[in-house]
Amino acid sequence: MSDTQGDTRRETAGLLEIQGLKTQFRTRRGVVPAVDDVSVSVGRGEVVGIVGESGCGKSVTSLSLLGLVTHPGKVVGGSALFDGVDLLTLDNKGIRAIRGRDISMIFQEPMTSLNPVYTVGQQVSECLRSHASGVSRKAARASVEEMFEMVGIPEPRARLDAWPHQLSGGLRQRVMIAMALICKPKLLIADEPTTALDVTIEAQILALMKDLRRDTGTAIMLISHNLGVIAETCDRVYVMYAGRVMEEAEVFELFDSPTHPYTRGLLASMPRIGGERGPRKPLYSIRGNVPDMQQLPKGCRFAPRCDFAMARCVESEPPLLDASHATGNPGGKPHLSRCWLAEASGAGGQQ
């Protein structure tokens, strides 16, 4: 696994630099390498998407950063520099000072992430007061009200005293976003923030996130299985599969010229809303299933399902190769693909 060394030419002005992150779950049946040598960077104010299907390791990546992986899971390797500090070396106290203040998170299920026995106003102001010492109750309440207004909660003052069960799913997610932003974090990690919401509410929340990014300059790491959500919100995207990053590219390039067969398969298997009329064609489908994480193939992890697999793919796993030459955009933002075809179709790959 030498591919992480090849990423050095990436610009280093990043806010977050995850290098070679490895997180494993030890189960009775064996070790599950949920995140296996993953490198992700997020620039200041950048919106970075991590997309993949269930079990690909996208959520575990973010939980690993914040020390939220619990037994039997364990971060076993790699580094995560956030503003120059390696998050993975911090003790409990150290990470708690950063979590919720400099890096905050919103989750998929706004119902279970709020405490049912406190009003939403109490919960959001607790978050502020625990990180900013010396803020009075009254001042905290005023800032929470302001934040509620900013995230588009109607009648913000009255809603301070509402209980979580009195709010709809969309409003609860707005409360979660208010809580995440109240300490003005540098990085917001949003894990499937709209998956549990209805389509029209999803559109509202995505629009809100775009506005907030514009107004506050907060960087966002958006984790989603939904390629549509990723396409409309992110600047740069990582595609994950079976614990690995398979492809990494700037968003327009990824959707215009995906190079990894897995990415191409995912895009082709999506039903399109603007499809033309006429006899219905079957959707492209990626055959087979996600591999058993305890019996991963020796070569490329996608090879058993890949239409382009060669003998070499079964034998050895490709590193992340430079694919920008294949898309006619050499020298642009890095476009990396974990596929031998990226090497075959152009000159060299990585140095």
Place this chain on the structure above:
Amino acid sequence: MSGALVEARALTKLFSVGDGMFRKSGATIRAVDGVDLDIRERETLACVGESGSGKSTLGRLLIRLIEPSSGSLSFGGNDLLALGSRALRQRKRDMQIIFQDPYACLNPRMRVEDIIAEPLVSHDVGRGKSERRDRVAALMDLVGLNRGFMSRYPHMFSGGQRQRIGIARALALDPKFIVCDEPVSALDVSIQAQVLNLLEELKEKKKLTYFFISHDLSVVRHVSDSVCVMFLGKVMESGPTAEVYAKPLHPYTMFLVSAAPRPDPRQRFVEKPILQGEIPSPVNPPSGCRFRTRCPFAAPLCAEIEPPLAGRGPDDERRVACHFPRA
């Protein structure tokens, strides 16, 4: 209207809401409120709507899994509501349902063989265990499951495979009509395509008619011939899918279609109309048109008179419940 396999008229289902353990508060939810529907033979009619729109309740009503509060319902020209329990049971062989959650709808203690054979047993089809086993094996072939896995338990299968088990069970009695209730919502994208293709293939092979319930507008666009859009228990718009998507008549349809995120980064430059507000409480829906509190085009008339679902265009193929339909 003749030629329809399933015909519903003014179909209504009320649920009463209790506010205590035994007391009824007297409040009722009109989960499905006066729905008229025709599903032609071998057609896929999709029903799209957000949570609480009544689409799943409607699906269950259509196969009389639950009893309607009022209205009429016929299947293949026979009045489904007039049937006695024995005759209804016979009829139900023609009507099946596939559920959303392939994890919850299969009994974890039963082997796949017994799950798929259960409808055969309860309707007393096939003599003896060996004949039934042959049928189960044939059904497993049909839905793309390895027949060697017959004696395995559901937990040994992946989500996509479990959905195939559910489909095999629904097909066991050779039904004519299947209600598919969000059949691919719990599945990953790559598996979703496999299951959608399978449903399509089975529809051709077995001459099936589908009522396809989904909240996903892209999936609906792909699978259906016609579509009905529901909001708080009412059909807001219906018609041929391609036309409804290309030219929505109801403002709600317009917002729904434009809200669905698309896998195209250039969409970020498109100014999208965003529907404000939340879905109103079904216990206390707005007067007049139920959508008016969220509708940017609402006029005083909309609060006073509820717009009926009126036919438009040739043969009334398209229908819309709006005083001011989009042209």
